[in-house]
Amino acid sequence: MRDANRLGNAMKLHAYGRSSASFRVRIALNLKGLSYETVSHDLTRDEQRDSHYLSVNPQGLLPALEDDGAVLTQSLAIIEYIDAKKPEPPLLPREQLARARVRALAQLIAADTHPLVTKRVAQRLRDDCGQDEQAVQRWRLHWLHLSFRAFETHLATSAEDGRFCHGGSPTIADIALVPQAVVAEQLGLSLNAYPLISRIVEGCLQLPAFQDAHPDNLGRGEA
Amino acid sequence: MRDANRLGNAMKLHAYGRSSASFRVRIALNLKGLSYETVSHDLTRDEQRDSHYLSVNPQGLLPALEDDGAVLTQSLAIIEYIDAKKPEPPLLPREQLARARVRALAQLIAADTHPLVTKRVAQRLRDDCGQDEQAVQRWRLHWLHLSFRAFETHLATSAEDGRFCHGGSPTIADIALVPQAVVAEQLGLSLNAYPLISRIVEGCLQLPAFQDAHPDNLGRGEA
Numbered sequence: 001m002r003d004a005n006r007l008g009n010a011m012k013l014h015a016y017g018r019s020s021a022s023f024r025v026r027i028a029l030n031l032k033g034l035s036y037e038t039v040s041h042d043l044t045r046d047e048q049r050d051s052h053y054l055s056v057n058p059q060g061l062l063p064a065l066e067d068d069g070a071v072l073t074q075s076l077a078i079i080e081y082i083d084a085k086k087p088e089p090p091l092l093p094r095e096q097l098a099r100a101r102v103r104a105l106a107q108l109i110a111a112d113t114h115p116l117v118t119k120r121v122a123q124r125l126r127d128d129c130g131q132d133e134q135a136v137q138r139w140r141l142h143w144l145h146l147s148f149r150a151f152e153t154h155l156a157t158s159a160e161d162g163r164f165c166h167g168g169s170p171t172i173a174d175i176a177l178v179p180q181a182v183v184a185e186q187l188g189l190s191l192n193a194y195p196l197i198s199r200i201v202e203g204c205l206q207l208p209a210f211q212d213a214h215p216d217n218l219g220r221g222e223a
Numbered sequence: 224m225r226d227a228n229r230l231g232n233a234m235k236l237h238a239y240g241r242s243s244a245s246f247r248v249r250i251a252l253n254l255k256g257l258s259y260e261t262v263s264h265d266l267t268r269d270e271q272r273d274s275h276y277l278s279v280n281p282q283g284l285l286p287a288l289e290d291d292g293a294v295l296t297q298s299l300a301i302i303e304y305i306d307a308k309k310p311e312p313p314l315l316p317r318e319q320l321a322r323a324r325v326r327a328l329a330q331l332i333a334a335d336t337h338p339l340v341t342k343r344v345a346q347r348l349r350d351d352c353g354q355d356e357q358a359v360q361r362w363r364l365h366w367l368h369l370s371f372r373a374f375e376t377h378l379a380t381s382a383e384d385g386r387f388c389h390g391g392s393p394t395i396a397d398i399a400l401v402p403q404a405v406v407a408e409q410l411g412l413s414l415n416a417y418p419l420i421s422r423i424v425e426g427c428l429q430l431p432a433f434q435d436a437h438p439d440n441l442g443r444g445e446a
Contacts, residue, residue, distance in 0.1 A: 058376035070320045077326035084319045096307045103300035111334040153281035
């Protein structure tokens, strides 16, 4: 664990560069222009299970956000908090059906996809289920393809998608999609079969808020 | 698939009795006193993958809610929509840090627990990973214990829990917790090790809104 430079009352983000849930929160903070301090916990060294961090987040998962004397967990809950704390630019549309659509797209990734392809699941498949690397890879690609197909169909059957998943500005749907797409490509999944996803991800990654949050572009203290 | 009695503009809930994400939405609708029509899709017969239902929800997962000409998916997104549509009684506290806490508890279940113990995951473990029933059971109990331990610690380290996960009235945290606890007990997990969870679940199940949503208590058309 490594503490970045301390700022007075800045929010403190417990994160790891290659954790895609951490990546989501970084994007949201960047879109809002909020400054924050990063405390990096190296997942590859299981630092998220250190007793100190467990006292911050008993689940031992990343990210967590410290703000105003409180510790917030779960990336989507953190992002809705950030959105309420600094309303502009909004990360959810105003209208209720539209909010539900955007939340559902984000949850398709955060609840139905990401939890199945995490490091802790791969470890369990190896250590307790005796699966080799090839089987673990097949497992990950299975869930990724299933979800991306559903996500693509959601986009294709809605009149709401535009430059982004919902209209002309990024929402929590894009914030959830992009890190998962980056992980998927690293695992060898080609986004060519998903042209709408592909176009949106490409568009997002042209924005500084997404670029600066990308694990490849983090400074030393944040990675 | 079976259509219940049709009501004019009533909301239509695509659900299955023993789907715990459907259970969540039923609780929310009951707490709000909203009437709805149920379209039941039998998960044990894979009816959620019928082409008709796939045209409603391309992900082929339950639940989905039809309202106002739109189809909403993802239980927590649906519940936030219901909460906005009929604000009383509120399913989230007003204050932003409290909202984040309640959403995080709900997501601890909906994102980090439930997706790992679903029927589709058990099927994959059997069919593609060659796991026997004992190994599938071990897998489920592993993730359930891990999450319940974290949930219990969240409750124990907060001043906010009361009769319910957050204060004196049910929120989305209780709505997510109760169906998962019911599933866990069906799988043979005893809640004795989690006294705060146990007390809250017991208290919730004394309320008609939770009782009436319980898979054991559904009428024929809803089960």
